[in-house]
Amino acid sequence: MALITQILSNAAAVAKGMSVTFKEMLQPSVTEDYPDAPPVFQERYRGVHVLQRDENGLEKCVGCFLCAAACPSNCIYIEAAENTEEGRISGGERYASVYNIDYSRCIFCGYCVEACPTDAITHGHDFEIASYNTSTLVYRKEQMLTPLPADFKPLVVAEQEASHGH
Secondary structure, X not given: OHHHHHHHHHHHHHHHHHHHHHHHHHOOOOOOOOOOOOOOOOOOXXXXXXXXXXXXXXXXXXXXXXXXXXXXXXXXXXXXXXXXXXXXXXXXXXXXXXXXXXXOOOOOOOXXXXXOOOOOEEEOOOOOOOOOXXXXXXXXXXXXXXXXXXXXXXXXXXXXXXXXXX
């Protein structure tokens, strides 16, 4: 009697599994048209990093090294330098003169983004970085920095022009 119960129980489990399979087979398949059409990402997608600028066009990164300290794969390399009055790069006392991310080591965990106190580093939606040469996977600051708009004027220059009547 126990053997018959076990056989019926196993048959019911197989039937239940097959019903799930048949139900999925009857549903329409979802196909992405990549690379013909760009993929649609969720807002929280973690792609290649982007270094942000503030409203004055200055870099937000102040060279605090918190992102490099938070990185579990040790893929972020930073060298900081001091800002001067003649050449101001960021809003803080320091700026990152060198900012490299080695994408052959990066695991896109987002710890660097969470650790940044100035929101200087964010995840973009770029994902096509595959390469046969690992030296091309080391992204430099210039590659990750948000470009300035073509019609951009810093607020300081715009205020000076307004006060001089130009």
